[in-house]
Amino acid sequence: MNIAFAPRPAVLTLEADDAFVTLQGVTKVFGHGKRAMTALENVSLEIARGEFVCVLGASGCGKSTLLSLIAGLDKVTAGSIEIADGRPAVMFQEPALLPWLTVRRNVELPMRLHNVDQDQRNQTANRLLAMVGLVDFADHRPHQLSGGMRQRCALARALAQDSELLLMDEPFAALDALTRDSLHDDLNRIWQETGKTILFVTHNVREAVRLGDRVVLMTPRPGRVAQMWDVEITRPRELDSFEVSGLAHEITARLRAGAVGNGAE
C-alpha cells in the first residue's frame, strides 16, 4: 500500500535539466513594519516538464500567493522563481471571461494579443473548443453558459495561450460535485493529450490526489511546504476509488495535525 503513495522529503532535487519550474527559498511578505504579514516562507519546489503538481492547503496558507508569484502577477520578497521558457497561462477561480466577447472570441483572445493570423486562430479555436466540449456554444456569450461551461471556456482560453506551463488557482472550487467530476476527467485527458506542465492549487484533498502526479501540502502562517506525496495511482482515477480515498485519508490526517498545531498559537 505504501508503494502507491510514498511520502517524499519536503525538498526535492531533480536533475538540473529536468526542472521546468524552479522555486528557491521563495518568501513573500505583505505590508511593512508591525503590519507585515509573511504569506510564504522559504518555499522551494521543482516541477519537471510535463508534470502535474497539486498544491494543497487550507485557505490562507499562501497557495494562491505562490501561484500569482509564478504567474508574474506579483513580486517575491526574497528567493527566486525560474521558468525554463515562456509566460505561464493562468486559470483563475472565477472564469474571468470577457462578457462582451462570444465563447469563440474569448478563446481567440490570447492569439489576437500575439498576432496570430485569422486562419490559424480559427483552426486553433475549433480544436480547443472541441477539446473542452463547447463546439455547440461557440457563438454564445459567457452569461448564457453554466458555471461548468464557463470554466471549460476559461480552460480553452488558457490552452490557447500555447504556454508549456498552466497555472490553475482552485478553478473548480465554485462548481457542484457532478460538474467538477466531469471537469476532472476532461482535465486529466487534456493533460495527457497536450503534455502540459500543470500547477494546480486546491483546498480539496481528493481533488489533489485524483489529479496530481505529486501533491504538495502547505501549512499556513507563514505558508510553508509541509510534505509531499508522489501519487502513483493508475490514471484515469476515480474520485471514490480505494487508492484515492486511502491517500486522501492519509493527507487529511496530516493536514489536521498541522491545523491543530497552528490552532495553539
Next chain:
Amino acid sequence: MERNKLRRILRAAWPRIVAIGILLGIWQLLVIVGVQSPGGEPLPGPGDAIGEIGYLIHTDVLVPALVQTLERAAVGYVLALVLGTLIGLAVVRVPVLRAGVGSLLAGLQSLPSVVWVPIATLFLAIGGQIENAVYFVVIMGAFPSIAMGLMSAYDNIPPLTFSLARSMGASGPRYYRHFIFSAALPGYVAGMKQAWAFSWRSLMAAELIIGSTANSGLGQILDNGRSLGDLPEMFAAVLTILVVGIAVNDLVFAPLERGLLRRRGLVPA
C-alpha cells in the same frame, strides 16, 4: 406578422402613452379651471400649443430654428465628448490628477451651466457671433459627465480583468483596446447619455439668454414668445424642446446602452 409587430410596439409604448395622456389631461384641466396669467391672458391648452406648432412650421419659423439648434447641440456635444474623454483618460492614467481634478469635476458637474452664460457672452459673443459662446456653455455643461462617466467606468472594472490582461501579457494599445476600453464601455455610454441631458439643458439656457438678431434656434422662439406675450408660442417652444430631448435620448442613447448591456447579459434579453 405585421399585426404582431404592431401589437408588440403597442405593448412597449402603452405606459408612455398613458403617462403623456395623464400629463395632457392635467394640463387641459388647468385650462378648463381657467388659469390665467396675471395680465389676464388665459392659459393655452395642449390643442392651442400643437396648433401653434403647426403654425410655426407653416410660417417657416420652427424648422430652421430646430435645424439650427440641433446643429449646435451636435457640435457642442461632440466637442464636450472629445474634451471629456481626454480629461477622463488623463485622470485615469495619472494618479496625481485624480485627487485634484476628480473632485473639481464633481463640482463642475453640479454647477448649473447657466452660470457660464454671462461670462461666455462677455468674452465670446463678439459682434453678434454667438456660436462660440453657446458652444462654451454646452461644453461646460456636458464634459464633466463624460469625464466622470469614464472615471467611474474605469474604477468599476473588476480587478480580475487587470490580472487576466497581465497574465496574458497584454500591453500597449492592445491592452487598452481588448481589455480597458471594452470593459469600460457601458459606464462610458452611461456618461454619454447623462451628458446629452446636460448639454441639452445648457444649450437651451444659452439660446434663451444669449440673444441674437440672427436665426437663434428654439431658445429664441421661446424668448420671442415671452417678449411678445404670445403664450401659445411659448408653450409650442417648450413642447418642442421637451420632445427633442426625449427623442434623442430614446432613439439614440437608450438603444445604444440597452444593446450593450444585453450583449453582456446585464439586462434580461
